[in-house]
Amino acid sequence: MPFQTQVYTTQAPAVAGDFASANPRHSALSVPGGFVAAAAGLTVGLFAWADSSTGTILANTGTGAPTCFVHRELNADFYVQSAEYGMTIPGGKYVGEMFSGGDFFAKNAGAGAVTKGMKAFANNTNGSVSFAAAGATVSGSTETKWYAHTAGAAGELIKISNTVP
Numbered sequence: 001m002p003f004q005t006q007v008y009t010t011q012a013p014a015v016a017g018d019f020a021s022a023n024p025r026h027s028a029l030s031v032p033g034g035f036v037a038a039a040a041g042l043t044v045g046l047f048a049w050a051d052s053s054t055g056t057i058l059a060n061t062g063t064g065a066p067t068c069f070v071h072r073e074l075n076a077d078f079y080v081q082s083a084e085y086g087m088t089i090p091g092g093k094y095v096g097e098m099f100s101g102g103d104f105f106a107k108n109a110g111a112g113a114v115t116k117g118m119k120a121f122a123n124n125t126n127g128s129v130s131f132a133a134a135g136a137t138v139s140g141s142t143e144t145k146w147y148a149h150t151a152g153a154a155g156e157l158i159k160i161s162n163t164v165p
Contacts, residue, residue: 016046017069017104017106019071019103020105023102023103023163025099035058036058036094037089037091037093041089041091042058042059042091043087045104045106046060047122047123047128048068049064050067058095065144067098068100071096071098071104101162103149103160103163107158108152108155109128110132110154111154114148115151117165118132119133119134119148120146120147121138121142121144122144123140129158145162146160
């Protein structure tokens with residue numbers, strides 16, 4: 001493990017996938033036994049889709065509206081770590097509670113700035129979150145039921161919610 005090379009003077013307000021409030025949340029319904037990560041793993045703080053055959057395997061790729069948003073609930077499993085740190089749940093592992101509604105932090109993966117009230121779009125290839133006006137077309141992405149509740153630049157954390165701001 002390398003030595004720490006950077007120190008910030010203030011703590012980050014959140015990490016992608018964190019709860020953004022204590023408001024009510026809505027769990028995504030799963031089959032008995034719950035959701036497990038797809039073979040490629042499941043990245044926290046992104047949108048995810050359940051497979052159409054069993055409804056149990058979640059992946060950051062899919063078509064149509066995503067099944068859920070992946071909350072940052074990393075379980076303390078005992079397995080060989082493939083990296084010193086990360087936000088990916090290994091393939092085949094239980095993924096904890098997934099959410100179809102609530103208030104969360106998501107990283108703006110789009111190239112433009114976000115204004116309050118924009119709709120969140122889920123990238124169908126990797127689950128990343130970008131923002132545009134309701135009804136807009138974002139290449140390779142699907143409009144979700146989620147909205148931006150804060151403004152921010154590209155690459156910044158944005159509070160998202162399924163409630164209209």
